[in-house]
Amino acid sequence: MERLAPAGAGAAPSRLLPGAASASARSAVSGDRLFRALLRAVGLGFVLVMLAMIAALAIAAWPAIRQFGWGFVVESNWDPVQESFGALPFIYGTLLSSILALLIAVPLGLGAAIYLAELAPAWIRPPVGFLIELLAAVPSVVYGLWGIFVLAPLLRSWVQPFLGATLGWLPLFQGPPYGVGMLAAGIILAIMVVPFIATVSRDVLLAVPSQQREAALALGATGWETTRVAVLRYGRSGLIGAILLGLGRALGETMAVTMVIGNRPEIAASLFAPGYTMASVIANEFTEATSDLYLAALIEVALLLLVITVVVNALARLLVWSVGGPVKTVRE
Amino acid sequence: MTNLGRRRLIDRLMRRLAALAAGLVVLPLVVIFGFLLYQGGTAVNLDFFTQLPKPVGEPGGGMVNAIVGSLVLLGLAGLLGLPAGILAGLYLAESRDRRLTWLVRFLADVLNGVPSIVIGIFAYTVVVLPMRGFSALAGGIALAIIMIPVVLRTTEEMVRLVPASLREAALALGIPEWKVILRVVVPTARAGMVTGAMVAIARIAGETAPLLFTAFGNRFWHQGLDEPIAALPLQIFAYAIAPYDDWHRQAWAGALVLIALVFLVSLVARFATRRPGGA
Numbered sequence: 001m002e003r004l005a006p007a008g009a010g011a012a013p014s015r016l017l018p019g020a021a022s023a024s025a026r027s028a029v030s031g032d033r034l035f036r037a038l039l040r041a042v043g044l045g046f047v048l049v050m051l052a053m054i055a056a057l058a059i060a061a062w063p064a065i066r067q068f069g070w071g072f073v074v075e076s077n078w079d080p081v082q083e084s085f086g087a088l089p090f091i092y093g094t095l096l097s098s099i100l101a102l103l104i105a106v107p108l109g110l111g112a113a114i115y116l117a118e119l120a121p122a123w124i125r126p127p128v129g130f131l132i133e134l135l136a137a138v139p140s141v142v143y144g145l146w147g148i149f150v151l152a153p154l155l156r157s158w159v160q161p162f163l164g165a166t167l168g169w170l171p172l173f174q175g176p177p178y179g180v181g182m183l184a185a186g187i188i189l190a191i192m193v194v195p196f197i198a199t200v201s202r203d204v205l206l207a208v209p210s211q212q213r214e215a216a217l218a219l220g221a222t223g224w225e226t227t228r229v230a231v232l233r234y235g236r237s238g239l240i241g242a243i244l245l246g247l248g249r250a251l252g253e254t255m256a257v258t259m260v261i262g263n264r265p266e267i268a269a270s271l272f273a274p275g276y277t278m279a280s281v282i283a284n285e286f287t288e289a290t291s292d293l294y295l296a297a298l299i300e301v302a303l304l305l306l307v308i309t310v311v312v313n314a315l316a317r318l319l320v321w322s323v324g325g326p327v328k329t330v331r332e
Numbered sequence: 333m334t335n336l337g338r339r340r341l342i343d344r345l346m347r348r349l350a351a352l353a354a355g356l357v358v359l360p361l362v363v364i365f366g367f368l369l370y371q372g373g374t375a376v377n378l379d380f381f382t383q384l385p386k387p388v389g390e391p392g393g394g395m396v397n398a399i400v401g402s403l404v405l406l407g408l409a410g411l412l413g414l415p416a417g418i419l420a421g422l423y424l425a426e427s428r429d430r431r432l433t434w435l436v437r438f439l440a441d442v443l444n445g446v447p448s449i450v451i452g453i454f455a456y457t458v459v460v461l462p463m464r465g466f467s468a469l470a471g472g473i474a475l476a477i478i479m480i481p482v483v484l485r486t487t488e489e490m491v492r493l494v495p496a497s498l499r500e501a502a503l504a505l506g507i508p509e510w511k512v513i514l515r516v517v518v519p520t521a522r523a524g525m526v527t528g529a530m531v532a533i534a535r536i537a538g539e540t541a542p543l544l545f546t547a548f549g550n551r552f553w554h555q556g557l558d559e560p561i562a563a564l565p566l567q568i569f570a571y572a573i574a575p576y577d578d579w580h581r582q583a584w585a586g587a588l589v590l591i592a593l594v595f596l597v598s599l600v601a602r603f604a605t606r607r608p609g610g611a
Contacts, residue, residue, distance in 0.1 A: 029508075031508050036427070038419065042416060042420045043432055044432070046420050046436055046440070047435055052458070056454055056457045059457075109357065111349060111354065112350070118350075119350050120350075132357055132358060134595065137594050137598060138591065139538020139591070145572045149367075195357065222340060224343040224346040252446065252449065255541055255565075255569060283449060283541055283544055286453070286456075286544065287545055309447060310442050316441070
């Protein structure tokens with residue numbers, strides 16, 4: 001490097017005066033240092049906000065944590081009057097509604113992503129992709145409104161009687177058709193998370209280098225075989241990430257679920273029965289919580305929800321890293 | 333040959349299935365929009381945009397305070413959240429400090445997955461409790477926290493997508509690194525970053541849960557940023573679960589206006605992305 005520099009300077013002596021070069025180099029170094037310090041401060045600040053969040057919730061939930069200990073997550077009675085709080089029905093409702101949502105949303109979302117990224121004719125991709133992105137932008141409360149006034153009546157008068165008549169021998173589909181309940185929550189959640197799974201998966205598939213496809217096509221693979229062998233496998237980790245992103249959203253989704261799940265803190269096997277989720281109980285009862293212990297219990301539910309979503313996201317991270325996805329490959 | 337025929341058959345079948353999936357994903361949008369336009373379209377009128385909510389039992393009135401409140405909250409959140417998110421994203425993309433970037437990226441992922449209602453509770457404990465009351469500021473802070481990871485991640489991704497050759501060419505000209513980042517890398521990544529900001533704003537525009545115990549809602553004009561403020565999503569929620577038909581109609585109208593607002597944000601951002609440089 002040092003040997004090359006004089007040669008370059010010699011080639012254009014009038015432009016590159018040594019003094020000017022070192023002055024601009026000095027200001028460049030200090031500018032860089034300042035800029036890096038600023039970025040680093042923002043990065044650190046971000047870490048502090050996250051730590052503050054966990055600390056603030058833990059401190060505010062402390063009275064309930066001390067009072068109930070582990071009983072809080074295994075007890076199923078939630079009685080604000082007696083000040084006895086067990087959050088199991090909410091944990092159950094959150095998990096069941098999210099799993100239900102993923103069962104519906106994952107095949108549809110991945111299928112739509114594959115269609116949009118790989119198999120669809122070129123002219124159809126932008127409009128359909130745009131529609132799915134619009135779906136992702138619809139606010140939760142609008143889904144909830146639609147759920148209350150359209151989905152729930154539809155389930156009550158058509159879907160649930162039909163399911164009860166045909167699959168009623170399963171405990172999942174027994175009981176009176178209320179409309180609102182776990183099934184409605186699962187469906188509305190599925191509608192809400194499917195655009196996320198679809199758009200993120202599509203973006204992952206689009207990030208797969210076209211050489212992958214060309215190589216497979218050159219070997220005589222059909223369009224679907226190319227997708228399966230050359231694209232899906234390559235983008236696997238990103239697809240897992242997309243699904244976990246959907247799961248995370250389903251776990252914490254509040255408004256739409258609150259509006260259609262029925263809000264009854266019971267653990268029922270039937271999908272027709274009303275349920276309650278962790279997010280819903282916070283949304284419904286937080287401003288009504290009169291005693292300090294009640295408030296602390298609700299904040300502990302929030303803390304639990306935080307912990308669950310942290311675990312899901314940490315898992316997503318580990319999975320993505322262990323498989324080694326497109327992002328990583330591109331970077332290195 | 334029969335083998336090839338079978339493979340072609342599977343190919344066609346999978347194409348159909350994938351198309352069906354795409355159709356089923358889009359279907360709810362069509363249905364929901366149909367209802368929004370039908371129910372909301374008949375309920376929206378001039379009063380909706382100019383009148384305050386009427387007392388319970390009195391028909392009519394509007395949600396002008398909630399519309400303005402939502403805009404105020406969005407402005408506050410954008411003011412706080414966008415710079416922080418963009419800088420943090422640049423930090424992730426540009427820093428050589430492996431350990432701290434690992435932590436920040438990990439926490440950004442985590443924060444992005446944290447339910448908005450939990451962030452509402454956080455804002456309640458750190459803003460509402462010390463200020464002894466619900467306020468627009470608390471709502472704006474809650475929304476800003478929700479925005480940050482979205483902006484941060486898209487910024488990082490977009491900055492990383494800038495070809496290394498471009499950066500190297502600029503560095504080879506002797507331009508200081510910070511200038512390369514701000515004048516070469518960021519403008520190249522701008523379209524994607526604007527899209528990220530758009531996604532973030534569209535997302536928080538409809539957020540209801542984190543506002544329940546921060547902005548709280550208000551049936552009148554807000555008296556300042558340290559007072560409770562109305563927001564469109566909050567008003568829709570309150571009206572949807574109330575037992576009055578007139579309120580249900582207004583909830584539909586509110587939902588239509590909210591959707592229009594969200595889509596307007598998206599369209600403006602897209603337009604803004606395209607204009608400079610004609611790219």
